[in-house]
Amino acid sequence: YKTEDGLPLNSVHSSYRDKNGSLWFGTTGSGVIRYDGNSFKTYSAAQGLASNVVISILEDRRGNLWFGTLSGVSCYDGNSFTNYSTSDGLAGNNVRCMLEDKQGSFWFGTGRGISQLVKYPNGQVHIQTYTTNDGLPHNDVLSILEDKHGNLWVGTVTYTIEQGLAHNHVRCLAEDKKGNIWFGTWGGGVSCLDSNRRQFTTYTEVHGLANNAVRSMLVYSGFVLWFGTMGGGVSRLDNKQKSFTNYSEKHG
Secondary structure, three states, X not given: OOHHHOOOOOOEEEEEEOOXXXXXXXXXXXXXXXXXXXXXXXXXXXXXXXXXXXXXXXXXXXXXXXXXXXXXXXXXXXXXXXXXXXXXXXXXXXXXXXXXXXXXXXXXXXXXXXXXXXXXOOOOEEEEEEOHHHOOOOOOOOEEEEOOOOOEXXXXXXXXXXXXXXXXXXXXXEEOOOOOEEEEEEOOOEEEEOOOOOOEEEEOHHHOOOOOEEEEEEEOOOOEEEEEEOOOOEXXXXXXXXXEEEEOHHHO
C-alpha cells in the first residue's frame, strides 16, 4: 500500500498485525496508522500519542497496543493513550523494541538501557531500569527476546564476533521450535546459535540471503524463517534444505 492507495505516508518504520486482523504501521512523522481491511485511520500526537515517530509496536495479552516512539512509549486501550517517558523512570525515550514476558511484565529497549514496567492489580505502575551499571554489556538495546525457558535475550553486544556472531550490531532476535536463537544483524547477515549455546552458524548474501542488513525476522514454522532486509526485499529460508528464496519489488 502506498499514498495512492490511501496510506497517509509512504515512510513506514514498523508494522504489526493485531489479534483482530488489523494492520498497524508506525511512521517516521505521521504517527501510527491502522488499516482494518477497508480504510486507513491515523493516530498522532494530536490524539495523545507520545510522538509522531513510531519505531516499534506490540499488542499485549489484554489487547492493548503499545507504541515505542522517540518520546517514550504509548499504551492505547482502544479509547485513549497512556504515555511513559524518562520522567516516569524509563531508561530512555527512544524506545526501539518491546516485549511482554510470560509473567506479564513489559520490557522496553532504549538507547540508554532497558526498562521493566510492572502493572499491579491496584493500578499502580513500577518501572525498573537496567544499564551497564547493573551488568548490561551495552546501553544501546536494539532487540529483546524471551526464550521457552523464560530467559531474556537482549540484543546489544553480549555475544560478539569474537564468539562467532556475524556482526556486533544486532537488530532483531527470534527463537525457533528447536530452541535455536537467531540474530539478525546490520551488515553481517543472520547468525543462528544452536540450542546448546555452543556454536554459531552464519548465513549471508553468499549463501543466498537477499541483503546482509537484516531488520526483522519471523519463525513461520519449525523449519521456515523469513527475514526482512534493508534494500534487498524479503528472504525465506528453508532450514531443512538450507536454501533461500528471495522476494523483491519485481515480484509485486
